[in-house]
Amino acid sequence: MSTGVTYPNLEAWNTVCCFLRLPQLFCTCMAFSLVADMGISRGNIGNWSMTIWGFCFAVTLIIVTVEFFDFESRFPFFWYNLSITCACYATLLCLLASSIYSVTYVQFLPDGPLQDRAVTATAVSCIASALYAIDVAFVWSWYEFDEITCYVHTVPGLLKVLETFMASIIFTFLSNTSLYLHQPALEWCVAVYSICFILAALAMLLKLGGWENILPVRFPIFQLGLTLFSVLLYISALVLWLLYQFYEEFGGQPQWSDDISCFDDLMCTWIQRLAVAILTAINLLIYVADLVYWACQGFYRD
Structure with a gap:
């Protein structure tokens, strides 16, 4: 039975992966690593932010793996709905982590290497949030919907x-x-x-x-x-x-x-x-x- 959905071709997937998913992995991994490298100086807010970045990295890695090996058909639900929903949450989570981390922690750090790491982590987290937001819009544009609507849209x-x-x-x-x-x-x-x-x-x-x-x-x-x-x-x-x-x-x-x-x-x-x-x-x-x-x-x- 036709689902009424035309999945994107390989070229479209490569575009999404190279220009969105891989940079998402890079940014969340870098933000996580920069704060982790601060040791005990990162504080509770740093640990909380690392949890968000680690979660977004893991979910994105799962999505990339599933799509790379063409496992979408093995799921009992429409994959496009799941991937876009995850991207929506990742957009909000990275934006939240960037905001709270900068407001409650980064601005109180003295000048020096720790502040440089924290500022850089905040910046790449903002970039990750933007990439996830673009992901939602970009993936949506590569699908043709007949009888099915994308739930998060x-x-x-x-x-x-x-x-x-x-x-x-x-x-x-x-x-x-x-x-x-x-x-x-x-x-x-x-x-x-x-x-x-x-x-x-x-x-x-x-x-x-x-x-x-x-x-x-x-x-x-x-x-x-x-x-x-x-x-x-x-x-x-x-x-x-x-x-x-x-x-x-x-x-x-x-x-x-x-x-x-x-x-x-x-x-x-x-x-x-x-x-x-x-x-x-x-x-x-x-x-x-x-x-x-x-x-x-x-x-x-x-």
Whole structure:
């Protein structure tokens, strides 16, 4: 059965590989190596950034290997959807690593070899982000779509990418377990972030794999219910997080000056609490936009 997709020829693949994928591998590997060479001076932010660059390098290497040996047909989902989705995430991740690493670490380094390495790592990370963004647009242009649409090039696909991406950033801050382990209400917030992330990832996998037809209800109705549930959960998480982190009546700290560590640490505990609150609010807005979209799909389409 025809899938309605014409895969790019070898010349097109060579163009993508030589001018995009290989430079992506080079840039992420160089950023990782430069920061790794700083030793213990790289700090926690450096370790976190290295994790992102290492992840992007590994995923890109897998994609290059699969496409080089022509293994796309062995996957139970459309390869073009997976590769473009990975490139979308890599774009956001490298951009995030570049921004946070430069703002919270690089600018505070004294002049010298360490600063030179950190600045260079930030620069090549920005280049990697640009290369991944071009990858998304370039690979898209080499496919001819008849009956199938590329999921991440649709409104719901983009929203799902943003939802899971924002949740991933929240999880980064929640790696500091002291933010929530002392309070059951805050542990509930962490459970909400995890549940909504899993549900969003499940919806993406169903669509990427073309498995939405196995559902007992139409996919728009399924997504509407799923998104409504996630919106309600996120509202509860936002309210509880704000109450128990920033109101004295619930044991919170209303001002950053209440946290003495903030005088010496730009990423102190209070700032991390505030970051999670802001990210939660942003992700809630994304979920609301997703809900509005699926409400329109469910009520105005057969």
